[in-house]
Amino acid sequence: MSGVGTTAAPRYPDELLEVIARLDDPREPYAETCRRVAAWAEEHGYTRPSVSGLRRHVIRERERQAELRRIREETLTRLVVGQRVDAFVVAEQVGRANRRRWET
Numbered sequence: 001m002s003g004v005g006t007t008a009a010p011r012y013p014d015e016l017l018e019v020i021a022r023l024d025d026p027r028e029p030y031a032e033t034c035r036r037v038a039a040w041a042e043e044h045g046y047t048r049p050s051v052s053g054l055r056r057h058v059i060r061e062r063e064r065q066a067e068l069r070r071i072r073e074e075t076l077t078r079l080v081v082g083q084r085v086d087a088f089v090v091a092e093q094v095g096r097a098n099r100r101r102w103e104t
Contacts, residue, residue: 012049012057016041017101020054021061033058060100067097 016037023036034054042048071093078085 012053013046016046016049017057017061020057021065021101024058024061026062026065030055030058064097064100067100068094071097 019040020033020037023040024033031051034051037054037058038048038051071090075085075090
């Protein structure tokens with residue numbers, strides 16, 4: 001073997017995924033969040049992430065936030081109308097939504 005081959009793009013650091021969640025504003029286009037995150041990455045010594053990679057993570061984060069809102073609204077509705085809410089079920093739903101952030 002000559003040692004020539006392709007390498008996969010590195011996984012984004014967890015800190016960068018957290019920054020995506022913090023800097024994203026769903027009322028703004030994906031491109032604006034990508035610009036903000038890319039600027040943050042450069043300021044903090046990270047390689048500037050690709051727009052396509054960032055877009056994928058921004059979409060995933062927006063889906064996660066939507067799922068968390070759905071869980072919250074469903075739980076609050078059940079409480080308001082006097083239905084039982086199983087805290088373990090809610091915790092599992094939230095945990096499942098949060099684990100999606102780290103999937104690649």
